[in-house]
Amino acid sequence: MDAVRVENLVKRYGKIEALRGINFRITPGELFALLGPNGAGKTTTIRILCGLTRPTAGKAYFYGVDVFQRPVAAKKMAGLVPQTINLDLELTVFENLLIHGLLFGLSKNEISQQGRQLLRFAELLERKNHKVRTLSGGMRRRLLIIRALLHRPRILFLDEPTVGLDPHIRRRLWGLIKRIQQQGTTILLTTHYIEEAEFLADRVAFLDEGRFITEDTPQALIARLGEFAVDVVREKGLETKYFPNREEAEKFALTLAEKAETVTIRRVNLEDAFVYFTGRKV
């Protein structure tokens, strides 16, 4: 059974079509990333699946449970890490966990035990009784993630979990996300950081203007273009060509040596695939 199944999901805000009938499936334990520029519909998808936004049309299921017909049962399976940090700044770290645990029906004992483990996991145990207001941005992000894990969700929704963070904190969070997945949690991640999707995701879907462009493993998406790329800088701008191997790329580069300002040979990456398939930058 699929952990998540989305069928023909549509969202309209007046005349604006935020989602134009998207379909996807996520298998249990998989980390599936939605990659796209701002306004592509990534956050709207997560908001609908988590009950924050009403869909215009379409269906969604978590482990076979209809998300829109049985929202309470579906919500019990889901944990949400929103893009905006929505912690109670005036409450302590533990009080934030306590409220979340009670909302998801946990007993005070369960909250204390599970909360302690998660705080240790996120290296926040010493901050347990500190007000959230006193935490750094990275600490708040980690707290946001473990709060969503407190009720042991089977599916975790991560909406741009590392946006605005320093590179070293971002990498630390990647490690945390990988460990969560290794414990068997299914993850739907949205991001506009290409390297984040490339590092974390088992499968990636390119989303643009409310439509799915294509989806596959990061390696397969890259392989569709080739192994090597040649970037050619000319007066009119940057042009990139893709080749199945280095020899062909070098042969092509030699033919341009005198006509171009700069020629660079490099490996193809996921950003190339995104630009190629969507025709735009993330």
Place this chain on the structure above:
Amino acid sequence: MKGFLAVYLREILIIWHRLPRMLLSFSVSPTLYLIAFGFGLGKNLQVGGRPYLEFLIPGLVAASSMTQGFGINVEINVARFYLKVFEEFQAAPISNLAYVLGEILSGVTRALLSVSIILLITSLAGVSFSFGPAFWIGVIMNAFIFAALGVTSAMVIKSHADQALVTNFIITPMAFLGGTFFPIENMPPAVQIILKALPLTHAAKLIRQAAYGEGLRWESFVILLLLAILGLVLAYHSVDKARD
């Protein structure tokens, strides 16, 4: 049940963390009203054969329980538009009723705190009343109605700025005209009809009669009970409006 408890506990924890500031702030307005209208302007006045201060204080209790009950909307607005904590409630497996009751009850708690402060100040001024069950029923029902209205307005509005309009056009006029500072019987008959339609008028009458030790004012009790049920229904249905 745990969902309701979570919503209520969150508000109580916020009150707890702010308690000294909150109690101080609760005491400012009633103290000023007592000084200005009670001891200053109304020192030699009598209403219905009683000193004006005895008329004023139950009115202040009614007005304060209204504003503090309704004031829960500010907390909800901050949670919804600034902290985004409201999304945590939306994503949780709790019913609209659990959410609404948690918020309303926290509005009632705030109202009870503010009323306690007023009573403490008035007792220091040497004024005593009867604080039997009828008095507290009046306070709680009044706070419940306006907390429900506060939840409803917080769910329906589209921005924090809109909330000021509701307060300026509904709550502030009611605080002055709902039988709090003067007997509405002093107004022209046509105006009296309008003022008698205000929930605060009935709350003030009920609380005042109870404070005078004259028992429960049943007519006002029934009206307030009906308004409390209506408020709860409105608040319940308003929660889905907050989803975009």
